Amino acid sequence: MEPSTGTGGGIAERLAQVRETIARAAARAGRDPAGVTLVAVSKTRSPDEVRAAAAAGQLDFGENYAQELAAKRAALADLPHLRWHMIGHLQRNKVKLLVPGLHLLQTVDSPRLVETLDRRLAEHDGRLDVLVQIDVAGEEQKAGLAPDDAPALLDALRARPRLRLRGLMAIPPWTLDGEGSRPYFRALRELADRLGLGPGERELSMGMSDTYAVAVEEGATLVRVGTAIFGPRG
Ligand SMILES: *Cc1c(COP(=O)(O)O)cnc(C)c1O
Numbered sequence: 364m365e366p367s368t369g370t371g372g373g374i375a376e377r378l379a380q381v382r383e384t385i386a387r388a389a390a391r392a393g394r395d396p397a398g399v400t401l402v403a404v405s406k407t408r409s410p411d412e413v414r415a416a417a418a419a420g421q422l423d424f425g426e427n428y429a430q431e432l433a434a435k436r437a438a439l440a441d442l443p444h445l446r447w448h449m450i451g452h453l454q455r456n457k458v459k460l461l462v463p464g465l466h467l468l469q470t471v472d473s474p475r476l477v478e479t480l481d482r483r484l485a486e487h488d489g490r491l492d493v494l495v496q497i498d499v500a501g502e503e504q505k506a507g508l509a510p511d512d513a514p515a516l517l518d519a520l521r522a523r524p525r526l527r528l529r530g531l532m533a534i535p536p537w538t539l540d541g542e543g544s545r546p547y548f549r550a551l552r553e554l555a556d557r558l559g560l561g562p563g564e565r566e567l568s569m570g571m572s573d574t575y576a577v578a579v580e581e582g583a584t585l586v587r588v589g590t591a592i593f594g595p596r597g
Pocket residue numbers: 404406427450451534570571572573587588589590591
């Protein structure tokens with residue numbers, strides 16, 4: 364394991380391995396690997412580690428906390444081509460930290476958040492791409508919307524043109540390996556079918572370090588990978 368302040372040679376190698384794994388999983392599923400966006404999850408990582416990944420061609424980065432995302436984005440303002448994804452629960456009082464300037468908010472899970480986002484966007488006539496986070500396992504304490512509540516939230520989003528629905532996101536319960544997650548990934552894809560999501564609304568964000576290959580096999584268009592790129596979190 365290299366020190367977190369290192370030059371990031373290890374990061375470039377691991378990124379290449381992850382991209383290769385994605386390409387192989389896509390090939391197994393008969394999919395074009397270009398249809399899968401790798402989001403490097405940079406929570407707890409330093410701006411220098413993000414720089415090392417960016418130097419290796421990585422564009423998309425995901426963060427769990429609004430303050431951390433805003434601080435890192437500011438520290439890396441000299442790399443304006445980076446695309447920041449919010450993948451953690453967003454409290455309504457933190458919306459103004461992130462908007463404008465967010466590439467994709469992956470965790471929309473309530474009508475009240477939709478309302479707050481729309482108000483904030485109206486202040487500067489902004490637009491924001493979003494995913495609706497679904498609780499595919501029906502775990503009470505987990506973030507995300509019950510599948511039965513999704514249609515109403517989609518209606519709320521479609522009534523607000525500043526918010527553009529791009530698809531669905533899920534964090535399945537932890538399992539020992541990717542195979543354990545497969546039924547949840549499949550459930551998310553089937554939900555997208557049942558909801559009748561259109562061509563521009565078909566992103567599926569699912570899969571993490573231990574599960575992204577299976578997620579790609581099951582139709583993920585976004586995978587969120589931290590440890591496999593940056594090493595274990597300290
Ligand atoms: C931390 C996190 C990831 C990445 O997890 P790894 O196991 O480090 O790949 C992906 N998605 C979400 C929502 C996370 O919080």
